[in-house]
Amino acid sequence: MSDRGEDTLVPDPVRAAYAYLGAVTERPTAQLWDLVDAVGAVEAAHRIRAGQVGDALVSQTEARRSRVRPDDLLGEAAEVGARLLVPGDPGWPAAALDPLDRPRRRRGSGRGAVETALRPLGLWWRGPADPTTVVHRSVAVVGTRAPTPYGRAVTADVTSGVAAEGFTVVSGGAFGIDAAAHRAVLGAGGTTIAVLAGGVDRLYPRGNEGLLSAVAESGAVVSDQPPGTGVTRYRFLDRNRLIAALSRATVVVEAAARSGALSTAAWATVLDRPVGAVPGPVTSVASTGCHLLVRDGRAVLVGRTADVVELAGDMGETTPPPTGHASSWDDLDDVTRRVLEALPTTGGAVPAEVAASAGVPPSTARAVLGRLLVDGAVLRGPSGWRRSGHTGRQLTLPVD
Structure with a gap:
């Protein structure tokens, strides 16, 4: 700071x-x-x-x-060079964490249902990364602790790619996909954050201690658990909400049908953040969870850096507007434009209505709405979703 x-x-x-x-x-x-x-x-x-x-x-x-x-x-x-970031500090990521304060009840049913929880009372932050900056432009990359060579390769390709685009990569510091994501970003000279289930003075797992030390030196190791706290199974599940909250989108590379990575994806959905899933061979158990996310409409399919940038980036980022265009809507992709035009300016509409009006799958509508909510172009109220009418950018509907 x-x-x-x-x-x-x-x-x-x-x-x-x-x-x-x-x-x-x-x-x-x-x-x-x-x-x-x-x-x-x-x-x-x-x-x-x-x-x-x-x-x-x-x-x-x-x-x-x-x-x-x-x-x-x-x-x-x-x-260990860490500090406690609290509400009221200049770097407190209120916009990212406040949605965790939504009504505490079980959302959804069956697979993917999660118990909502309150925002943390502080974040133990070990590293030079500026919280406000990294949270504004970040993507979570998570997956199995036992990845295939394919999963490692895709992780390295995607995370180094988004790091080159200026995104911070958030993950959990675990073996497997998490570690591959952190290593690829460090190798690309980017910024990465590891969210731990225990204290930031107890880098866990021990086998990744060197990696997590490197993450802390250039990015940040973060936890809502106080120093000296060890890890437990439920603390791993609790920290997943922070991985999702500190990211504008979550990407699952490989995950079994029952996986902590799917918990992070479920949290992203609760927080109205878009979720992407990388497809794999239909014969691969390691990709079963990703295929379920896509099949059930809980994630959109991603396979390359451009897909992730589109998922987590600002509106129209994958197609920069040409010089002289006054509106950042001019060169939006067709799907985003249709979802925006399907939204009312007063009252509200539920995602199913938006999807039907825009002619897109419900999972796509939810992903686009989540991205637009983070960007400030839409609002979500008691009546449903609507256009905000203003953002930090100049946004006006295109005229045919």
Whole structure:
């Protein structure tokens, strides 16, 4: 961060309070965030430590409230060059994380259903990458821990390609596709972020310690778990929501029918972020999950860098407008144009209605809507989807 940005960092007592609040429960809870929103982080931490809270929070915090030492956590982070990023800091990626605060209920049914969760109370950030910059232009690449040579090759090709286009690649630091993605980006001189299931001072898996150290030196290793925290199965699942939230799109390269990568894809869907899946041989078990995503309309098929840039990039990015054109809609691809024109300017429409009006598959409509939501060209309200009418760019409907 710049010196100017550091002048506006939240005060140390507030940071220490967030460090305490982020560690006193296993996960962020509705009751905890309600208290923070009502009285502020410092007072919330004081009340929890004193046991002066409602029964639900007493139950959630009883095991840890007297054990958590926020100054020790901040010190342990500093020893490995990490810092705690909290709400109110200049680099806090609010736009990326706020959608995690949607109503906490089970969405979907059967395969792909996920339990929604609240945004983290802080991110332990180890590395020089600027959070605001990398989240604005990022793509998650995830997949199996036991990839085929084909999966490794596709991962290396796609991730080095999007890195060359200026995208940050977000993954989970695990063996297999995750590691292949991180290595390819580092080799291309790009920026990559590894989101861990444990503390940023415990680089895991140990077999990837050298790789994760290199990621931390040029990009960032990130976690919402405090320093000293080990990994568990449910923490791996919890961190998947952060991989999806910190990315504008998620790409699954290879995944079995039951896979953590599919959990990340499900989170992306909940957050209205587009999902892409790389096809593989129909005989390959490693590609079964990708084929299911495409078959069920939960992902669009991608196979090369241009597909991923189109999925995660700004509108019309794959076809830059020629000089002299006043509108960034002039050279949009046909599908994006049709989806935009199918949206009302008032009220709202559900994705199925948009898909029918635009004449595109529902999965394509959802992917385009997710990308346009991140770009600011559309809004999603109680009545459904509609055009926003404005963005940071000049956007006007083309006239035939």
